[in-house]
Amino acid sequence: MRAVGFRGNGGVEVLEELDLPEPVPAPRQVAVRVAFAGVNFAEIQHRRGEFGAPDGPGGVDIPGLEVAGTVVALGAGVSGLALGEPVAAYLPAFGVLKDAGRLREGEDVLIHSAAGGVGFAAAQLARELGAGRVYGTTGSAEKIPYAAELGYDAVFLREGFAEQLAEVTGGRGVDLVLDPVGGPIREQSLTMLAPFGRLVAYGDLGRHEQWTASVWDLWKGNRAIAGFNIGDLARRAPEQIGEYLAEALRLLAAGRIRAGVTETLPLAEAAKAHQLLETGTGRGKFLLSLG
Numbered sequence: 001m002r003a004v005g006f007r008g009n010g011g012v013e014v015l016e017e018l019d020l021p022e023p024v025p026a027p028r029q030v031a032v033r034v035a036f037a038g039v040n041f042a043e044i045q046h047r048r049g050e051f052g053a054p055d056g057p058g059g060v061d062i063p064g065l066e067v068a069g070t071v072v073a074l075g076a077g078v079s080g081l082a083l084g085e086p087v088a089a090y091l092p093a094f095g096v097l098k099d100a101g102r103l104r105e106g107e108d109v110l111i112h113s114a115a116g117g118v119g120f121a122a123a124q125l126a127r128e129l130g131a132g133r134v135y136g137t138t139g140s141a142e143k144i145p146y147a148a149e150l151g152y153d154a155v156f157l158r159e160g161f162a163e164q165l166a167e168v169t170g171g172r173g174v175d176l177v178l179d180p181v182g183g184p185i186r187e188q189s190l191t192m193l194a195p196f197g198r199l200v201a202y203g204d205l206g207r208h209e210q211w212t213a214s215v216w217d218l219w220k221g222n223r224a225i226a227g228f229n230i231g232d233l234a235r236r237a238p239e240q241i242g243e244y245l246a247e248a249l250r251l252l253a254a255g256r257i258r259a260g261v262t263e264t265l266p267l268a269e270a271a272k273a274h275q276l277l278e279t280g281t282g283r284g285k286f287l288l289s290l291g
């Protein structure tokens with residue numbers, strides 16, 4: 001099996017191509033021959049050591065959360081999947097909006113990092129779920145036209161977004177904020193919530209110091225913070241991820257949403273995909289091809 005992994009944490013130079021034994025599925029597992037793997041920002045954090053040192057077999061970690069391919073081996077007790085069947089792993093944005101964010105029809109949403117992989121999907125899914133106005137932010141002005149094409153009602157530069165959002169909403173703010181950035185952006189976003197508004201924290205792109213919200217402020221301002229973490233769901237409620245994925249694939253097949261793939265690179269160029277995400281210069285979603 002070809003893979004890209006790392007034996008120690010660090011920059012992209014720790015990534016190495018590996019030739020590993022074919023995995024044998026344990027009971028209730030399947031083996032998938034991967035055709036394409038999505039690159040998720042969480043993999044950069046994994047490589048940098050933010051989730052701990054490598055502890056995989058042989059001291060090697062193979063990052064990766066999103067795959068599409070075909071089933072090539074079935075473990076004991078697997079039902080509902082057949083050899084040769086095309087399969088895909090998860091798309092997290094659906095759960096962020098509906099379950100963590102409790103989005104209801106007509107509500108206004110603000111999506112930070114609007115032109116990224118999750119942002120691209122979240123904007124479309126918010127529309128599908130009947131959101132009212134959908135706003136976004138990006139870290140640089142060059143990305144605003146790209147993000148605007150994704151169907152946002154307005155996209156702002158993240159620096160100074162609060163003033164602009166206040167202006168376009170007449171001071172009301174929004175009902176839901178999706179925040180993968182953290183730090184001062186999280187703090188400012190909370191102040192932009194309309195009554196009973198929710199902020200969903202699901203990333204730490206800015207690598208800010210942990211910030212603790214004041215329960216007093218939440219109480220006095222009718223505001224709420226929710227967390228969303230697919231890793232926890234995968235451990236404690238994996239069937240929930242299956243439901244998100246099935247719904248997202250149904251919308252994709254019906255042509256209601258688009259996959260935001262901006263670049264497909266061969267597996268050997270995984271480091272380039274990491275660099276694009278890590279430096280914040282990329283847009284949309286990056287795939288690695290294993291074909």
Ligand SMILES: NC(=O)c1ccc[n+]([C@@H]2O[C@H](COP(=O)([O-])OP(=O)(O)OC[C@H]3O[C@@H](n4cnc5c(N)ncnc54)[C@H](OP(=O)(O)O)[C@@H]3O)[C@@H](O)[C@H]2O)c1
Pocket residue numbers: 039040041042092112113114115116117118119137138139140143180181202203204205206207228229230231277278279280281282283284
């Ligand atoms: N909790 C979960 O279950 C879960 C699941 C999947 C992903 N995530 C998180 O969701 C976020 C988005 O993931 P993604 O894979 O779709 O990545 P992405 O949004 O495509 O990530 C790259 C973008 O992040 C933005 N960014 C903001 N601050 C940054 C910084 N300090 N350094 C580098 N980039 C920065 C940049 O865009 P701007 O122009 O907007 O700055 C950059 O282009 C990540 O935090 C990821 O960990 C969480």
